[in-house]
Amino acid sequence: MEYPVVVAALDIGGTKIAGALLRYAKAGQAPEVVYERQIPTDAKRGGGPVLVTVCDMANSLLAEARARREEVLGIGVSTAGRVDAETGGIAYANEIMPEWTGQPVRDRLEESCEVPVSVLNDVQAHGLGEARWGAARGAQTCMMIAAGTGIGGALIAHGKLVRGNHGFAGEIGHIACSQAVGIPCVCGGSGHLELVASGSGIEARYAEAGGEPVDGAEISRRAAADEPLAHHIIMQAGIALGEAIASITNLLDPDMVVIGGSVPKAGTRWRAAVQEGFERQIPPAQRGLPILAAELGDHAPLVGAAEDLLDTLELER
Ligand SMILES: [Zn+2]
Structure with a gap:
């Protein structure tokens, strides 16, 4: 892929939704979190309204990137719950996120943001982040x-x-x-x-x-x-x-x-x-x-989600 590359990443949990822009400056160098924000999930509203908030957050990240004159390659998502790898939807989420089960996270984000989206379970995203750029680098x-x-x-x-x-x-x-x-x-x-x-x-x-x-x-x-x-x-x-x-x-x-x-x-x-x-x-x-x-703390799932997107797009690194 041609550096620099910017990826938007989201981490959706039961209490908060974090969003970030990660910038990969060059090959072999860890991505830098150049912008981040977070908002409460307010999960008790139910999965549908939460997904609307997720789309709003994603669009705000793309707007921030445009303001910085950076082109976003796509969106990597880390989320609570088990993810259906085929559909990018939520196969199962427990009572911490009511009605999150069944939400078509990838489809809805792709529709709303018109960029490629990948979706990964949050613990798996955390692990992938640490494996690529953290303690297990x-x-x-x-x-x-x-x-x-x-x-x-x-x-x-x-x-x-x-x-x-x-x-x-x-x-x-x-x-x-x-x-x-x-x-x-x-x-x-x-x-x-x-x-x-x-x-x-x-x-x-x-x-x-x-x-x-x-x-x-x-x-x-x-x-x-x-x-x-x-x-x-x-x-x-x-x-x-x-x-x-x-x-x-x-x-x-x-x-x-x-x-x-x-x-x-x-x-x-x-x-x-x-x-x-x-x-x-x-x-x-x-x-x-x-x-x-672990070394990356709260950034680990964001980094892992971004890495998953790059893996999904099968870009040469
Ligand atoms: Zn058990």
């Missing part, structure tokens, strides 16, 4: 884990995002976990990683074991202050995630694993527990696997 095969309220993940193999048959590839929150045996899960199963290793899991396990109903940040603070129960729950969360990373590593032999989301803010004890869980389960030859912190 240069990795051929890597697993990105988003440990926040829930646990999601994205798998990049040979530099490309693996979507899977139903768009579920990389979803590690609902794999079996020995620390969670017998605990029912929101997905309908039981005993899943998310129940002990996610932010909501940490809060639920702490309260269930007799702790006060406080948020994950407070539990982390209490753990750092040596409150035994908080310490135990945080350690369990870290060990469970570390064991899951060992399982993934057994299966995929990745170059590295990247962890993003809010749970890593739990700090050094949690991080040591992740390493401990990992080392308990990993064969010696793979013990040196780098387990790195």
Whole structure:
């Protein structure tokens, strides 16, 4: 492709819609976020009105680009929910975004903005962003884990995002976990990683074991202050995630694993527990696997969405 290239990117979540213009100045150089803005999603309005807002945001980005005399190549979208790769519509979204399921995001944006559009799940966009220009830059095969309220993940193999048959590839929150045996899960199963290793899991396990109903940040603070129960729950969360990373590593032999989301803010004890869980389960030859912190923060899904658009257009880089 001919540099410079400008791509508009959107990140649609349950609380906010972020939009940005990313400028690729030359080959081999990370895109720069040259303009960004965000607005509340107000998701309870329902999917239809949210999609109208998304189109407005996209058009405002194109107008901003025109004002800068930049031509926008297309729009890359990162969104909550599972994306139908064929149609670019939402195959499924949970109750955080009511009636988002079924919304024809790609078609509507292409109609409204008259530029090419690609649509990707937000965790997958996050992973693709980190793989291309973040902590996993240069990795051929890597697993990105988003440990926040829930646990999601994205798998990049040979530099490309693996979507899977139903768009579920990389979803590690609902794999079996020995620390969670017998605990029912929101997905309908039981005993899943998310129940002990996610932010909501940490809060639920702490309260269930007799702790006060406080948020994950407070539990982390209490753990750092040596409150035994908080310490135990945080350690369990870290060990469970570390064991899951060992399982993934057994299966995929990745170059590295990247962890993003809010749970890593739990700090050094949690991080040591992740390493401990990992080392308990990993064969010696793979013990040196780098387990790195995500680097791009809120920009990761925007960068990943832009990368997905460039991949979709099959431009030579
Ligand atoms: Zn589950």
